[in-house]
Amino acid sequence: MAAKVSHYEPPSSASSESEDGKDDREMFFTEEISMDNKFEMGTPTPIPTSPRPPSASSTKSPHSRRQRTVSCSQSNKKTAAESVLQSKTRTIYTAGRPPWYNFAGQQVEPFIIGICGGSASGKTTVATKIIESLDVPWVTLLSMDSFYKVLNEKQHEMAARNEYNFDHPDAFDFELLRKTLQRLKEGKKVEVPIYNFVTHSRESRTKTMYGANVIIFEGILTFYNADVLKMCDMKVFVDTDADVRLARRLKRDISQRGRDLDGVLKQYNTMVKPSFYYYIAPSMVHADIIVPRGGDNEVAIELIVQHIHTQLQLRGFKLREKLALSYIGQPLPNSLYLLPDTPQIKGLHTFIRNEKTHRDEFIFYSKRLMRLVIECALSLLPFKEVSVETPQGVSYNGRRNASEKICGVSILRAGETMEQPLRDVCKDIRVGKILIQTNFETGEPELYYLRLPKDIKDYKVILMDATVATGAAAMMAIRVLLDHDVPADNIMLASLLMAESGVHSIAYAFPNVKIVTSALDPEINEKFYVLPGIGNFGDRYFGTEPSTTADD
Amino acid sequence: MGNSDAAVKKLPMQNGNTTNLTLLVNENSTENGTEEYGSNLKILPANDVIRELQTILRDRTTSRSDFKFYADRLIRLVIEESLNQLPFTKCVITTPTGCQYDGLKYQKGNCGVSIVRSGEAMEQGLRDCCRSIRIGKILVESDVDTHEARVVYAKFPDDIAKRKVLLMYPIMSTGNTVIKAIAVLKEHNVLEENIILSNLFCTPFAAKTLVTAFPKMKILTSEIHAVAPNHFGQKYFGCRERGVSKKYN
Numbered sequence: 001m002a003a004k005v006s007h008y009e010p011p012s013s014a015s016s017e018s019e020d021g022k023d024d025r026e027m028f029f030t031e032e033i034s035m036d037n038k039f040e041m042g043t044p045t046p047i048p049t050s051p052r053p054p055s056a057s058s059t060k061s062p063h064s065r066r067q068r069t070v071s072c073s074q075s076n077k078k079t080a081a082e083s084v085l086q087s088k089t090r091t092i093y094t095a096g097r098p099p100w101y102n103f104a105g106q107q108v109e110p111f112i113i114g115i116c117g118g119s120a121s122g123k124t125t126v127a128t129k130i131i132e133s134l135d136v137p138w139v140t141l142l143s144m145d146s147f148y149k150v151l152n153e154k155q156h157e158m159a160a161r162n163e164y165n166f167d168h169p170d171a172f173d174f175e176l177l178r179k180t181l182q183r184l185k186e187g188k189k190v191e192v193p194i195y196n197f198v199t200h201s202r203e204s205r206t207k208t209m210y211g212a213n214v215i216i217f218e219g220i221l222t223f224y225n226a227d228v229l230k231m232c233d234m235k236v237f238v239d240t241d242a243d244v245r246l247a248r249r250l251k252r253d254i255s256q257r258g259r260d261l262d263g264v265l266k267q268y269n270t271m272v273k274p275s276f277y278y279y280i281a282p283s284m285v286h287a288d289i290i291v292p293r294g295g296d297n298e299v300a301i302e303l304i305v306q307h308i309h310t311q312l313q314l315r316g317f318k319l320r321e322k323l324a325l326s327y328i329g330q331p332l333p334n335s336l337y338l339l340p341d342t343p344q345i346k347g348l349h350t351f352i353r354n355e356k357t358h359r360d361e362f363i364f365y366s367k368r369l370m371r372l373v374i375e376c377a378l379s380l381l382p383f384k385e386v387s388v389e390t391p392q393g394v395s396y397n398g399r400r401n402a403s404e405k406i407c408g409v410s411i412l413r414a415g416e417t418m419e420q421p422l423r424d425v426c427k428d429i430r431v432g433k434i435l436i437q438t439n440f441e442t443g444e445p446e447l448y449y450l451r452l453p454k455d456i457k458d459y460k461v462i463l464m465d466a467t468v469a470t471g472a473a474a475m476m477a478i479r480v481l482l483d484h485d486v487p488a489d490n491i492m493l494a495s496l497l498m499a500e501s502g503v504h505s506i507a508y509a510f511p512n513v514k515i516v517t518s519a520l521d522p523e524i525n526e527k528f529y530v531l532p533g534i535g536n537f538g539d540r541y542f543g544t545e546p547s548t549t550a551d552d
Numbered sequence: 553m554g555n556s557d558a559a560v561k562k563l564p565m566q567n568g569n570t571t572n573l574t575l576l577v578n579e580n581s582t583e584n585g586t587e588e589y590g591s592n593l594k595i596l597p598a599n600d601v602i603r604e605l606q607t608i609l610r611d612r613t614t615s616r617s618d619f620k621f622y623a624d625r626l627i628r629l630v631i632e633e634s635l636n637q638l639p640f641t642k643c644v645i646t647t648p649t650g651c652q653y654d655g656l657k658y659q660k661g662n663c664g665v666s667i668v669r670s671g672e673a674m675e676q677g678l679r680d681c682c683r684s685i686r687i688g689k690i691l692v693e694s695d696v697d698t699h700e701a702r703v704v705y706a707k708f709p710d711d712i713a714k715r716k717v718l719l720m721y722p723i724m725s726t727g728n729t730v731i732k733a734i735a736v737l738k739e740h741n742v743l744e745e746n747i748i749l750s751n752l753f754c755t756p757f758a759a760k761t762l763v764t765a766f767p768k769m770k771i772l773t774s775e776i777h778a779v780a781p782n783h784f785g786q787k788y789f790g791c792r793e794r795g796v797s798k799k800y801n
Contacts, residue, residue, distance in 0.1 A: 108566075135753060205769050212667055339596070342633075342636045342659075343636050343638075343640050343656060344632055344633075344635050344636045346655060346656050347640060347655070347656050347657065347658055348654055349653070349655060350643065350645055350655025350657060351654070353645060353647045353653045353655065354645040354646070354647070354653075354655075355645075355646050355647055355648040356646075357644075364683065368632075368680075371628065372632060375603075375625075375629060376599075378601050378604075379599035379600045379601040381600070383600040383603070383604065386607060386612075388607055388610060388611035388612070389611070389612045389613070390610045390611070390612055390779065390781065390783075391612050391778075391783045392779050392781065392782065392783075393780070394779050396607065396610045396611075396779070397603070398603055398606055398607025398610065398611075399600055399603040399607055400604055400607060400608075401600075401604055427618075427621060492598060505557070525649065529649050529674055531647075531649055531651050532647045532651030532652060532653040533647050533648070533649045533651065534647060535647060535648025535649060537650070540648070
């Protein structure tokens with residue numbers, strides 16, 4: 001199953017493996033592709049010395065090490081070409097992530113589906129079929145396998161002799177599981193451990209997961225812990241006959257893992273079967289839906305999918321229009337810092353707003369203006385009094401920046417243009433990036449890509465976007481930062497031009513985020529451009545405007 | 553947090569309401585500069601960033617690389633502010649959204665003049681703002697024995713008499729060098745009211761001397777302080793002051 005979705009497709013998901021711990025990188029990733037390929041190509045693969053835990057089910061890989069905790073979406077099964085539409089003048093990407101919070105910037109809770117069932121009952125098949133039929137971007141699949149406890153030496157030896165009970169509740173770290181699920185439910189970033197079934201320990205790498213619209217949580221003891229059970233919005237039990245499950249296990253363990261019949265039966269009779277009757281079968285009473293025959297039961301899956309759709313609609317994700325219409329005629333918020341209206345700033349605006357300005361001049365003057373905006377943003381950071389010795393032999397009472405860690409985060413594409421001015425004033429500053437694009441069908445912003453400094457929670461963050469109209473993209477970016485545990489006080493949004501309604505929306509949703517801009521325009525048109533505005537800043541800066549209006 | 557210096561100024565809006573709009577101004581940046589020196593001397597609105605830059609430049613332990621980097625930042629801010637003193641006219645332009653925007657346009661006919669050597673440190677800052685501006689130069693040397701400043705070299709655009717002149721010199725302790733330079737400009741028929749002096753650090757003595765000697769000239773500085781950081785040129789360029797002239801004179 002997992003192999004099916006294992007190709008790498010950068011701009012469409014919220015899960016990743018952390019890379020040497022250097023960056024938080026969130027992009028599309030699912031499975032150890034190389035291993036599956038090896039097997040399919042018939043290369044001889046070593047038989048693992050340690051048996052797979054009995055709870056493991058339907059993957060094709062002969063390796064006992066596997067990762068079933070994935071984050072994926074409907075779109076990830078499409079090829080790259082399918083998620084990109086080419087119209088006459090534009091390229092449209094359809095695989096981004098729509099807002100997962102409501103218009104006041106508050107998190108909308110994801111829908112959590114718990115799937116429980118005996119070993120080899122077809123839980124993963126059911127989960128995959130739900131994802132396939134759901135057609136919702138951004139689904140996270142969390143497997144209980146990730147939460148096996150780290151074994152000590154003695155337990156490790158027992159495991160080698162098929163005597164360690166992987167089906168018993170004691171084998172799982174329920175506390176970590178509960179915390180992880182709780183954070184996912186809050187939309188926060190989590191590091192999901194990767195369990196290595198050969199060494200029976202957690203690998204140093206982890207899988208970064210990030211709030212999704214739908215979370216599917218599957219495992220043999222999904223309903224065992226009361227706290228975890230409470231978090232599930234929908235509880236599904238996959239009920240497959242014991243003989244079918246045994247048959248699947250025998251087939252898989254003998255033909256794919258080269259184990260002998262006696263060993264498999266012994267394990268089944270002493271551990272798998274008793275665990276099922278003691279712990280798994282009784283938990284069926286908690287289920288909302290019991291799915292007989294597992295993944296083959298299409299009627300059941302269709303019913304589940306319908307229910308989820310209804311629930312998601314109730315939670316509601318319409319965003320831009322609502323933002324544009326709010327707060328007309330309200331006094332400007334306290335968190336707004338507007339650059340003084342000097343002749344230079346006005347003159348620079350005259351250059352960059354003029355439709356006749358050529359790109360060369362547009363770039364030059366917008367950079368000048370950006371530098372002033374950045375200098376202004378920096379002056380809002382905390383400072384401390386210091387006294388320094390001067391070469392003249394007297395001491396001088398001055399000020400130094402009090403914050404050690406400052407980083408920039410640009411909202412792609414237009415925000416990227418502010419990176420150079422930022423680097424020009426801050427030596428060696430770290431710069432993260434967030435790609436947010438507007439979906440032209442829905443008019444909603446969608447999150448595509450995210451790369452932030454490690455430990456961004458310790459940084460003062462200067463979030464940069466060239467223009468802010470409704471504020472939808474900026475709010476999504478702020479939400480992302482908050483989800484990465486950056487306190488709102490530490491976030492500053494810097495921009496060349498903002499519309500009043502956007503400022504109101506952002507200030508209303510995030511009153512502690514400072515907003516810095518060089519000009520404020522009163523209106524937004526039906527295409528969400530600021531008026532009188534500046535046009536499409538990114539297109540003008542990068543020269544990608546439709547050819548009819550391009551000047552050279 | 554950390555915003556202690558920025559005064560919150562309540563602006564009356566056109567409809568009569570006051571808003572809590574926070575303008576980034578400081579008590580120093582009142583319309584007419586400090587009263588002591590008259591309205592033609594302006595001090596850069598002193599926010600925390602500018603204070604920090606000044607602190608770094610004055611700190612004895614700052615490395616040369618940092619010194620140049622932060623000096624360039626401060627210069628850029630002073631130049632941007634100096635350009636605000638240039639004349640402009642109102643104009644209306646059309647934006648790509650088809651709307652009218654009431655903007656303003658700077659008049660042509662400006663030029664920069666730097667006083668060698670430390671004034672040249674400010675040329676790049678000016679170039680970064682006005683890409684093709686003409687820049688003249690004046691070399692003023694103090695006599696080793698008498699300490700009297702004298703002009704040894706000057707080169708200007710031909711029509712400098714018709715232009716607004718942005719005179720650049722970062723450190724003023726006595727003001728003697730600048731006085732000589734202005735005298736040269738006046739010899740070239742530049743009007744006193746057309747000169748804008750851009751400066752980073754100025755002593756109260758120099759400020760007083762200059763506003764008295766040239767009451768119509770505009771002066772812009774980032775700080776008036778009794779001690780001038782005289783190491784500026786040496787640290788910025790990394791060569792000793794007058795190292796060559798002593799040897800050859």
